[in-house]
Amino acid sequence: xxxxxxxxxxxxxxxxxxxxxxxxxxxxxxxxxxxxxxxxxxxxxxxxxxxxxxxxxxxxxxxxxxxxxxxxxxxxxxxxxxxxxxxxxxxxxxxxxxxxxxxxxxxxxxxxxxxxxxxxxxxxxxxxxxxxxxxxxxxxxxxxxxxxxxxxxxxxxxxxxxxxxxxxxxxxxxxxxxxxxxxxxxxxxxxxxxxxxxxxxxxxxxxxxxxxxxxxxxxxxxxxxxxxxxxxxxxxxxxxxx
Numbered sequence: 444x445x446x447x448x449x450x451x452x453x454x455x456x457x458x459x460x461x462x463x464x465x466x467x468x469x470x471x472x473x474x475x476x477x478x479x480x481x482x483x484x485x486x487x488x489x490x491x492x493x494x495x496x497x498x499x500x501x502x503x504x505x506x507x508x509x510x511x512x513x514x515x516x517x518x519x520x521x522x523x524x525x526x527x528x529x530x531x532x533x534x535x536x537x538x539x540x541x542x543x544x545x546x547x548x549x550x551x552x553x554x555x556x557x558x559x560x561x562x563x564x565x566x567x568x569x570x571x572x573x574x575x576x577x578x579x580x581x582x583x584x585x586x587x588x589x590x591x592x593x594x595x596x597x598x599x600x601x602x603x604x605x606x607x608x609x610x611x612x613x614x615x616x617x618x619x620x621x622x623x624x625x626x627x628x629x630x631x632x633x634x635x636x637x638x639x640x641x642x643x644x645x646x647x648x649x650x651x652x653x654x655x656x657x658x659x660x661x662x663x664x665x666x667x668x669x670x671x672x673x674x675x676x677x678x679x680x681x682x683x684x685x
Contacts, residue, residue: 445535445673446473446508450499451658452517452542453606454575454598456483459516463658466666472673477502479519481602492522492550492608499526509533510674516540517655518601521551521610527621528614535674537619540665541626541655544637545610552607554634563607572600584654585628585661594659617643622672624665628654 447467451459457476464474479498481490499522503511511533515523520542527537543551555562566573575598581591617640625633627650633641641648649668651657657665670676 444472445510445512446475446506447512447514447669447673448499448502448508449474449476449514450479450516450519450523451476452519453573453601454482455516455594456485456597456599458483458597459594459658462662463666463669466663467669470670472670473508475502475506475508479522479605481605482599483597486599490602491604492606492610495519495522495605496525496529499523500529503530503533510535512669512672512674513537514540514669515542516658517542518551518606521545522605524616524619525610525612527619528612528616534619536622536672538622538624538669538672539637540624540657541629541651542623544616544640545612546636547612548609550607550609551605554636559607563603566603566606569600569603571603573603573606574600581654581656583628584656586654586656586659590656590659594656616640617645619645621646622649622668623647624649624651624657624668626651626653626655626657628652 449460456478460476464476467474477498478485479495480488512535513523513527520539524545527534552559552562578591578595623637640646653661
C-alpha cells in the first residue's frame, strides 16, 4: 500500500485534507497531511522556499516512508516537486493538483501574471506576507458558500520568502513519475511549463471538472484520482488524457 504525503497550497494547512484523507485511509493506505512552516498551526515559524522543501522531505524521512505518493496542490507543487526529486527510491509518484511546478533558478513570484516586481510590491504592502483571498476571490470555482467560508476561515497569511526564493532541483522533473491534475474551472489548459513536461513518457494528465480547490469542492473525485496514482493502481480512467 502507498503512503500519501499531502501538502495544500498557499494559506492552507494540513486541515485542508480533512475530507480527502479518510477516503485514502479507508482504501488501506497511509496518509500524512503536512502543514508547511509559517502556516496554520505553524504560523510565526520562519520559512523560506527551502524550508518548505525540508518540511516535505523531513516528513518522509522521519517516518521512514516507502512507496510514497507526494501530493502538492497549487503553490505547494513547487516545494513538493523539489522534494520528489530528493527522496530517491522512496518515491512512487508525485501528483500535482492544479499546481505550480518548480523551475530551476526561478520562484513562484517569477511566474506571477503581473510580473515579479508587482508581486513583490504586493508582499511588501502586507508586511512580507501574501494575504489570503477574500470570499469573492473563490467565485466560479465550484465551491458552495459553506466551503468558501471554511477556506477563508482557516486561511493564514503566507510567508513571502517562500514565494520569492529560487528553486533548486537535484533531478529533472521530466524524469519523475508524475500525474498532473488540471482543474478545468480554473482554466482549460496547463501552463506552458507543465505542457512541456507532459511530453515526457513519465507524466500523465488527468482532468477534473471542478475548480482550483478540489479537496473542498470534490473530495470524492480527488480521492479517486489520488488512489489511481498509487503503486499498482494503473492509469486513471475517466477524465484521463495524455
